[in-house]
Amino acid sequence: MATGHLAGGTAGENGSLAGLRAEVAESWHRSAAAGVRADVSEAPITLPADQLQDYRAAHPLAAVFPLLDDILGQAARDTGAVMAVSDAGGQLLWVCGASAALRGAESIGFVEGSNWDERLAGTNAPGLALQLDRPAVVLGAEHFRSSVQAWSCAAAPIHDPSTAGLLGVLDVTGGSEVALPQTMAMVRAAARMAESELAREAGARRRTEPPMRGTHVQIEALGRAEALVTVWSEGVSSPPLRLSRRHSEVLVLLAGADRGLTGDELALLLYDEDGGSSTLRAEVNRLRGLLGGELLLSRPYRLAADLAADWLAVEARAASGDVRRALRGYRGPLLPQSIAPGVAALRDGVHGAVRQAVLNSGAADLMSTWTRSAWGADDYEMWVAQRASLTPGSPMRALVDGQLARLDREFG
Template identity: 40%
Template structure:
């Protein structure tokens, strides 16, 4: 489908008389006008998530991450200084309009025009200065109206248009929509003067517990392991838990109700008095959402995106029995989804992360008929190595 979209875009650009050798993307917002646009835009609310999920993993390998508005105008751009300097030569800068109508075929412009994830490789770009770049982009929708509110793009060398990168960008866009679902419309861009602060009373706090030994809570920062365990268990039991039940899930036979009450008192000082109810202990509706919850929701909608959004096991350092059960359940579900989908993207995302030493996954990846021969051969080689290691 992407090649047809690109071909149609080239035809439109020719009809409009765009000169691929001379056209420059218009930079129609700069200075205070751009700052005002950023301060008011809904995509500002998803920046912390984009930075954590996407920026932290791709900019060190020579890529740029761009966040655009629904018109295809670049709003925020992340990347190393040298890579950004190269991109500036073709006006790939905040405030520049990279819509399909303005500059022809490019991933963010086509993704927003057609409302689908798109990748564009090298010479598929209409503008000649962009031929040394490749890109993958996906639209982001308002979770209430369904309208496109912006887009997320990775631009760089050939790997920017790989199956894995497109799946990662798509997963980030879906997570952005989940973030918008829990975020009020008013936003504040850090460091921007004159904007109204974002109201937070009704916005769920995101608890990040996947693949990390340092769990964190949005609006607070790092949490102790015990506090993260309590929040994970309460999130998994929305009906609430008695002190005894919570003690058993935290440390079967090694924790009493008094100790639980002391931990809950400390946790309420962190979260505020209204977040955790008593008798039984329970989270206020909509108060906290975990990144594990988001992966579970994606499993029912988009396996490729779910696997790409799963960085690793839930609270891997925790030995709490209840957490260990949740960790195993989620890990098994994600693995089964990756192996059962028959999708190269899902298997590649799995073997690049938590399943890097999963011989069954490498065997399944090496058996896919539509995989590039070199990738199929590599997957089979890794499978043989793992098989030999496990058999030794």
């Protein structure tokens, strides 16, 4: 087992963020804002031993853990490392590896039932992969907690192939061997293999069930100048389609109108000034040609499909109190470059709902994520609320005070 700091971006001896990769520095900020202490040696246990076995037996990843253990787990044992599989909340469900490595992992609390969400355990690869929803590597001194800085880890998320929802994270933790590109490649390949196996099993189940009927549409428009649309028909999906800005506006407006819109209503929401009925009809006809006549109906204009949209999901999560997932799904304002009046109103509504949910949460790490975004950097009220949520000795206090001073200078 390698000890000491490994190659790559590292923190200075005094804990400075200088030299850290940007995504790691952001994670340090989130960890500090959540109140994680760098001098705490172990991660917390959030899944007690008496609940662990039943919980993981019912987890979807239980079906592919034997495959992961046979492939990546054996490689971890052979190299003196540890393989772990977590759920979508960061709880480690399975940890396996060489005996000496497992004993070392116990000293930092890297054990089954412990939680490595970065809000609880500080910056680490499983937690970062959960936060970013993509593969992540954290090397040596890039870890937030001092006790973990003798280790390095590489992790990749595993998704449900049917819904694209996050199921958990696959991780390899060890010494200098984890810094090699081959390790990350193996972890990513094993995660994709698990998803393929889950898809194969889901396909086998579907062959014994009636096929999904009707048309289903998924729209992604948060943080995008142009919407991305995927259409499923009888269970088969089309390639994602990127719409023009005007077609994106039309689709977003219709997605928000359950009963449909008349031509006059759609025109008022779409144009600053009277765009003319012929212009609107031409735009809708072109969009119908792209999506299919059976999907976009007239009199009134409406979508004849089951609909999923990223901004609607974010609003629902914020309304239900699931602020963390709402903020994670909020990739930016809805069609941010659109000046269509109806889109602007929808954009303001979604943005305001997420912002207020973050404010009401009182969670310093969520407020920190907001103020470090492009759309929240100048949000004075959020900075003030973030400052009020910090403990007196928080290392984040100086940063927050500095940003409030900047806004006072710039805006008075």
